[in-house]
Amino acid sequence: MDCGTCETAGPIQVMAPEVINVNLSISSKAQSMLNDAFGDDRSMALLVGVLSGGCSGYMYDLQIVEDTDQSCQELVIDGFRVLVPNASSHLLNGIEIDYVDRLMGGGFKINNPNAESSCGCGESFA
Template identity: 50%
Template sequence: MTQITLSGAAARHINHLSSEAGHPIMLRVAVDAGGCSGFQYNLDLVDAAEDGDAVIEYQGAKALVDEISAPLLSGSIIDYVEELVGAQFKILNPNAKSSCGCGVSFSI
């Protein structure tokens, strides 16, 4: 399994979302072809893992990464940031050579 980690801030937010929902919520992180730089992150909140998903767990929170996306995310940190313009999950991917201004699209 490629090394992907969940930050404390991301874990706290996933746990908060689970608490609000009244059941466990997991963050699914995938990489799809497309976007202005070649690849784009696809983030979704889900209730269950799918076959072949890698489970990243930290402080009781879980993120899921499919087996196709895992190599493209190797060494990444899944973070949650709160900024003046809003709050969002953010992928800190050391494999990304460039990214677009929106921060969702990247190239390798």
């Protein structure tokens, strides 16, 4: 097998979508839950990202971070620092971060106008 790694085999063109300036909103319920999570320390940020995978191809990734190595847009929404990776900005523009309070399947939820479909568990979308 000639893997071409020692020479100059051309890389395959990756379909990298355009970076979009993201607008997003946080519901009052989600704000309340984030207040509990952040406390008074507003130096931390909510990272709202997308990973590949899941039944529908993309999965949401919510983390509370101090900083990240990813190239991100930093937004301040209702007093919360929100980081959105540029690589997934096209998938996250216009989303609402909500919180659903129920015993099964509760927690933070993303309402995403860009999603054509989502899987049964609601964690992945296409």
